[in-house]
Each structure stands twice: as structure tokens, then as C-alpha cells.
């Protein structure tokens with residue numbers, strides 16, 4: 001194994017809590033508590049990525065996401081933490097009064113480039129094209145692809161499995177459930193499970209890409225990570241299960257039924273789920289595990305996203 005170094009940015013370990021909802025107990029791993037401004041899953045990936053950016057002596061970091069991107073917000077904060085500027089390539093339109101994550105990146109003075117849905121399909125070409133242009137002027141640019149999901153970034157979620165295994169004997173667990181956007185979190189977990197030779201399923205709730213696409217991306221990332229860092233293990237493809245059908249309304253929308261579930265969950269537990277990721281992942285968790293009272297055998301990861309809630313206050317207040 002040749003694991004690279006990382007910077008310490010996150011408050012780790014995040015708590016593993018046993019709580020109950022609708023009378024059923026379950027285990028929830030609170031990665032939403034990994035930080036304050038830096039809260040959520042992205043900071044684990046950024047610890048590796050920004051170490052590399054600094055090692056490469058970058059002047060500026062490029063990354064991308066939706067206009068309410070948790071990943072972009074975490075990158076802007078983490079980059080500021082290590083003295084780097086950020087340019088964001090965002091899918092959407094600028095708002096008159098920025099809110100939620102968008103408020104934070106504007107507040108911190110990140111450069112923003114807005115792209116429409118069609119343009120955003122080529123966001124990697126756009127970012128790398130701009131990198132080339134700046135490099136001709138003597139600047140050094142470090143590009144972080146969507147969600148920080150590179151084979152390097154997802155090492156953060158390989159480490160997550162060791163952390164979780166120290167908190168709870170994972171041989172007693174059947175599965176781990178998380179939201180899947182770019183697939184990096186699920187991929188890191190899958191690699192982490194293989195590395196510890198655990199018989200645990202990874203349930204990825206796809207909110208952005210179709211089932212076949214996210215499955216391929218996740219497996220490729222996990223296998224790439226094992227190869228790049230010489231991890232002594234092999235992925236079992238059957239350990240990855242995509243729980244599809246929980247974001248059929250679209251990535252930027254959320255159905256009333258899920259808003260009601262989020263509200264009920266908040267009232268009963270004091271924990272707030274976000275509209276794009278954890279609200280949808282929890283709907284899948286409730287239907288497939290909690291309702292069947294198997295929440296103590298299947299851990300739900302709260303991957304963060306609180307700031308995204310502020311950008312959607314109208315929907316949250318509508319119920």
C-alpha cells in the first residue's frame with residue numbers, strides 16, 4: 001500500500017449514534033458533524049485533495065457542482081483554510097440574493113462561472129481548458145472534478161471504514177446506506193470494506209445519475225483507487241447495491257412526501273436532512289430498512305447538506 005499524506009481539516013471521528021424514529025432504533029453515522037462551515041462528506045476527500053494541491057504549489061483550485069453545491073462550499077472553505085483561492089463552475093443561474101451554500105461561496109469571494117445544463121455536460125473540458133489558458137500565463141491550477149471524486153479523494157472514505165470499525169464491530173453489520181451523487185463516497189466505502197475484508201453491502205441511493213451510470217462510476221472509482229494506491233484487496237461487485245427510484249422528481253426537486261418525512265424526522269430527532277441528498281437517501285433507508293426494523297444492522301450515513309436547506313426554505317416552509 002502507498003497511501004498519500006493528507007491535511008487535517010475535519011473533526012474526526014464523527015459520532016455514531018443510536019437513535020429511534022417511528023419506534024424503530026437505528027444507527028446513524030453523523031458525517032454532517034465533520035465540521036461547521038466544512039460540514040458533510042466532502043471534507044474527508046478534500047483532506048487528500050488539498051494536500052496534493054499544496055504539494056503541487058497551486059495558486060488556485062477549480063471545482064464544479066450545482067448552484068447549491070455542498071461540495072463547492074466545502075472546497076471554498078477548505079481552500080481558504082490552506083491559503084488557496086477557488087474558482088467554481090456552477091450549473092444554474094446567479095441569484096439576486098445568494099442563499100445557503102451559494103451565500104457562503106459568494107461571501108468568501110470565490111470566483112463563479114455559471115453554466116447552463118447543456119454547457120455543464122462539458123464542465124471537465126471547460127475547467128481543463130481554462131487551466132491550460134492560465135498555466136500559459138504562469139499560474140498553477142489544481143482541478144477537483146465533481147464531488148471531489150477522484151481515486152485520491154475517495155481515500156477519505158476508505159479511512160472512514162476504519163474509523164467506523166473502531167466505533168462499532170462491522171462484522172455485526174449487514175449494510176451501509178448513503179446518498180450517491182458523483183459516487184465517490186460509496187466507492188471509498190466499497191474499497192474500505194474490501195480492504196478490511198468485511199461482508200457488508202454498500203447501498204448507494206442515486207440522486208443525480210441513472211442506476212447503470214452510477215454503478216459504473218462507483219465501481220470504476222473503487223477499482224481505480226485500489227490500483228492507484230496498491231491496496232491489498234479486490235472489490236466484490238455484488239457488495240454494491242444501487243437503491244434507485246428515490247430521486248425520480250429530479251436532482252433539483254423534491255416531492256412533498258419526502259418533505260413530510262424530513263419534517264417528521266426533524267421533529268422527532270432534531271436532525272435536519274437536506275433536499276438533494278440525505279432527504280432522498282433517508283426515504284430509501286426508511287422504506288428498505290427502518291420500516292422492516294433492520295436499522296441496527298444497516299447504518300445510515302448522514303452526509304451533511306444543512307446549508308442547502310436554506311436555499312430551499314420556501315419548500316421546507318410549505319408543509
Ligand SMILES: Cc1ncc(COP(=O)(O)O)c(C=O)c1O
Pocket residue numbers: 040041069070071146147149179180181182183184185186274277278303304305
Ligand atoms: C450532502 C451530500 N451527501 C451526499 C453527497 C454524495 O456524495 P458523492 O458525490 O461522493 O456521491 C453529496 C455530494 O455532493 C452531498 O453534498
